[in-house]
Amino acid sequence: MLEIKNLHVKIDENEILKGVNLSLAENKVHVLMGPNGSGKSTLAQSLMGHPGYEVTEGSVMLDGKNLLDLEPDERSLAGLYLSFQYPSEVPGVTISSFLRMVYNKRNKENLSPVKFRKLLAEKMKVLGIDESFMTRYLNEGFSGGEKKRMEILQMLVLAPKFAILDETDSGLDIDALKVVSHGVNVLKEQTGMGVLVITHYTRILNYITPDFVHVMKDGIIVKSGGKELADELESQGYEPFGE
């Protein structure tokens, strides 16, 4: 369980999250929807530990640990993964050397570059990424879609307990959307990973079947339900979920 309780978060004195309560279960897909500015991405960033977001109240428990006491790297090692909406570019660092470093550290292994590339090639195949990307510099000069695929590739290599997909679907064409969703489904099936899909659109839900849908507005979760809630949102918009 990833248990978020009464989470309050400020950015520069503005309170964005005003008491979020949310329990994510393993092997389940939760979807978080809501209008622009409702605090969805703030939730994603503060769960991962972005230093620009100040948590003023609440707790986030994973396996008995309060993630809020941990640095971002420690949260990652504890099993949390964030697929970034805007991934950074890291010139001069190849995808394979970066992921090998991360993989070896997390798994306390020492895979040689040759062995790791074999492992990486399999993951790339799942997402239809050309092997030439191994020697490309991390995200440098990538298109929006390539960056999103790379986020999911990293997720496959890291194999987290819980993954947050922060608008991973936005800007993807239908083929890329299918591939990315396939990657998420494969890993969930293999490892029982829990997933939190943050999105504006219900389109991705055609490929990743949600177990729960939550609606966020003005820094709190205003309604939770099953897949039917997403259909309701699709037809009626967010207005009915107002005050």
Added chain:
Amino acid sequence: MGRKQVQETYKTKKSNVGIVNSNYKAKYGFNVPENAVFKTKRGLNETVVRQISEMKKEPKWMLDFRLRGLKIFNEKVLPEWGGNLKNIDFDNIYYYLKPSDGEGKNWADVPMDIKNTFDRLGIPEAEKMHLAGVKAQFDSEVVYGSLMKELSDEGIIFMGTDEALKKHPEFFEQYFGKVIPSHDNKFAALNSAVWSGGSFVYIPKGAKVKRPLQAYFRINAINMGQFERTLIIADEGSEAHYVEGCTAPVYSADSLHSAVVEVIVKKGARFRYTTIQNWSNDVYNLVTKRARVEEDGIMEWIDGNLGSRLTMKYPSCYLVGERAHGEVLSIAYAAEGQHQDAGAKMFHIAPNTTSQIISKSVSVRGGRSSYRGMVNVSPSSDNAKSRVECDALILDADSRSDTYPVMKIDNSSANIEHEATVSKIGEEKMFYLMSRGLTEQEAMGLVVSGFIEPIVKELPLEYAVELNRLIELEMEGSVG
């Protein structure tokens, strides 16, 4: 001419811990007891210069050359630009120390304590693995030398400069002090007066040396001045790669390293000169390096500057033959108490000459790095092309980076590009990398190694690995 500026800030949450070369001390900072065969008195005067020449049993013309150098050194004032040179106490330095009798051709012939030093630095091991020849200099003299037999059979010469002066005086009469005359600058004059050791390399016409020739310069004694003098001639159509490494013990007393390196690249030859210098923080490193490049010749300087209190070094190319090409790739890494004033100079003299300068600097924990460069296109150089790129990475608010590019273009057909960036490691990038499970220090190390990657990938594998490892060690002191 493009210019972009990236300004992001990364504030480390924890305070920076100032570990002064903590790892340096264990790996390179040791010294062995001084066991000199001969040592001049502290300070510099005519007697010292005469003594050095006498010890070496040099021809009269070389003594005269030295005395002229001394006179010029005394007449020239310290440069006002660059770094702070005022604290160098020239009277407190030993200008010549002979560590052993003669140069060993086997490591077994090298005195035990000196051999142990080079063992700890990994030189004999590297020699076996991947080098064509080795020169090891300890304080003032070359104590060990080797060259693969098939190379000497081919006519390749790789020996200590002192030995070469005796065995091949004809090269010295023709080339010595011609690319860098004594009056070029105060430190070239100083070197001319008291030079000792260094390498002499001659690559005959058409010879291609596949493995690198390696020289290793080690300062051992306290308050030592090391003044090696290197002369390299790559004859027509030849190719070779020379690599030098430099380290010194950690004393809290100043040492001075002031070398002169002259390279002559003849028609159609290609020469690469790689330096990985990692001096301790006590060393003033004031070096003049210059190549004369003839028709269709290619000269590449690859210059890695870590350590030292102050480095002032601007490898340069005089492109005197048509279509000659000069290149400098330089990395400077300045941590606390260090100022790296490094760069490059390109002089386009003949038509259709080309040059490229790529400079990367990293400043951390209050370190200061400066890029100082010059591109000069003379009226006689039609259609010259030059590209300069200098990128600075500043890791914290205490550190500093400056850029002093000078362009003197006296021919309107020149095509000159200049690009400069200054960046700090952004908070977003650090957060992104840490979110994958890397500590702050690992993330920063990764960004730095990526930043210098374009230059590291030009190094022979062994040096690339070593350089990356050095940067990793350096990073350990960077975040708390």
